Amino acid sequence: MTPTWLDLPAGTGFGPDNLPYGVFSTEPDGPRRVGVAIGGHVLDVSRLDVPAADALATGSLNGLMSRGRTTWDALRARVQELLADPAHRAAVEPHLLPREDVMLHLPVEVADYVDFYSSQHHAENLGRMFRPDSEPLTPNWKHLPIGYHGRAGTVAVSGTPVIRPSGQRKAPADDAPTFGPSQRLDIEAEVGFVVGTPSELGRPVPLAAFPEHVFGVCLVNDWSARDIQSWEYVPLGPFLGKSFLTSVSPWVVPLAALEAARVAPDRDVPLLPYLDDTGHPWGLDLALEVRLNGELVSCPPFRLMYWTPAQQLAHTTANGASLRTGDLFASGTVSGPDRDQRGSFIELSWGGEEPLTLPDGSTRTFLEDGDVVTITATAPGPEGSRIALGEVTGRIEPAR
Template sequence: MSEHSPLDLAEGDPFGPHNLPYGVFSTADEPDRRRLGVRIGGHVLDAGAAAHALGSPYAALLDRPSLNPLLAAGRTAWRDVRRALTAWLTVPGHRADIEPLLHPLGEVTLHLPYEVADYVDFYASEHHATNVGRIFRPDGDALTPNWKHLPIGYHGRAGTVVVSGTDVVRPSGQRKAPTDPAPVFGPSVKLDIEAEVGFLVGTPSELGTPVALADFREHVFGLTLLNDWSARDVQAWEYVPLGPFLGKSFQTSVAAWVTPLEALDAARTAPPARDFPLLPYLDDAGEEEPGGFDVRITVEINGEAVAEPPFSTMYWTAAQQLAHMTVNGASLRTGDLYGSGTVSGPEVNQRGSLLELTWNGRDAIELAGGKRTFLEDGDEVVMTAWAPGPDGTRVGLGEVRGRIVPSA
């Protein structure tokens, strides 16, 4: 046993054994070899190598370059592998085998840890949807008539989901201001963020068979932070009468770490009270566990905090979104990713987009480097989050980082 083990974490470390998120990494000496890893404190464990070293039957799931084989193995395997990893990282007798397989985070490259099958994004925050309605329909109803009856969403582009740290090339497209006689083409001048939580599907479902609310845990492996970058000027011109397209599809950034649902049991919370009766397939009043998650998000631009959106305020839960997404018989695939939609709370400093924070550019926010309405080239956005864990601990979520670079 080493005198100063990387397994001896500081008290309250949000990436302690109660968390154990999964990622994929490579090392400088083997840059082309991707390995499944588990974060513990400031290190990442080579999970496949650990499984082989300890003669584990889970080596076939863990000695892989992607999280997808474990995702596809199902909930029993997820639970059993998590128990094994917890033992490997906490039982003193395993330290001699485990410590050589720990890599400092600063010395590895992190990759997108799963192959995205489909990507769907929702619009589930009442505060966000109300703000957007007030901005664009000041003389009408803030919420559309369907909003409190079903989780509104759209299909995005799975191929442009990227891992945290990937630069964001300013997108170009058509845009037309209300006073312009015709549309113009060029780089977006209203590039925005959307602070979200993403949910990763493991177990697939059969075509034609809806997934019930109670089966959420059977299909969803875990969650991750997500930034749904948005070109608001492109979006405003294109999205009538259909939904978002080029204003959203250019890039979506996700954290390099996926936190298993089991790590977030202490963060489960009841969603806000519903003031409309829900149809049976969405009615979660009788469910055994509350459908919300108490995730506290912080959004920074160039190192300055600009918002702290609370995920606990989301009107529609991840289980309801999954049920709605499949109620027509649409099937799930391993690696499906769906975003919560922008997370916003009731207070101004809890708004999860610049569209809301600046009221569509009317009210600039003050930063040390100058005022901002929307993102400028060179700006770096970082989203971090934590959730309550067992016995007063905190569960850290992996950050989502992206820097804006000029249009190609």
């Protein structure tokens, strides 16, 4: 583990091998600056002698992210140096702020938002529910990462209230659609990837260039109104059932912090050359946990994802589409083979047919007003340590 002169809490996931970036203020309407999470503190790196200091007082990570991998690595190395050498303690310590004393904000000005559908277990579960007389996976599923273009303007930071959306709904037995609040409000436990360095229009980004373009990783909850979605999604796909809110964690973990978490996915179908990641796989061994009202209900394993973020990025740009600083793309719901590894309530309750029983005896199929959902995740770090990805939380509020 990287040494430090700080007295860190035992087992913290926010040690010097992590150093995730976020945006904070000390007053609700005060100036926003870039900070680094370390233990129970936020380090105001904008006040220190570090590379790209001018980009750290701008209220978002976009300025830093646009500088590219050389700057990202130099800044990370400098912060680790400042926290390792006691000679820097007097200069650094005044800029360590207790995390409970600051407000965390959306860390990135989101340019575009793309969401994928890359967990085989999740896709097969939904296929068995919705197409019981057909193969659970569509013929294209193992040949390309399926995704859709979402709404960047409704990506919000953890803690933003989840207002129950209204829209058209039509149950199979109904004669005609009705309009009203969603009755099947759901979560999708996902992992997000934030683009730092843009790309040229018309020039695809190859798999090997993934770490040159992607700055870091966050957690995502892609809230979903399943009843609105099921009525609208044929033939073009998700729209209003998804676009009302997507929550992200306030901390963006640098890609460099996750080197020890890299794994090679298992696949059983040959891939076209632009998706063939033999020799440089970017699967990640992330352990997610989903809690409903404080109770653990699921532990989705990201290491089992069929498609990796590097493949998702390569496919996103395969037609020449360009990247912009601040682009966010998400993995899609993370699910495993066991019931307690499912990353959505539509799976946990099997479409509402098998209610989930909580420790207090209450049951859920989908989310009720007042429910609080929290998603956390950790990854392996150096020498047996753990890297924390923070958390993404949302409380359901009634429709307006």
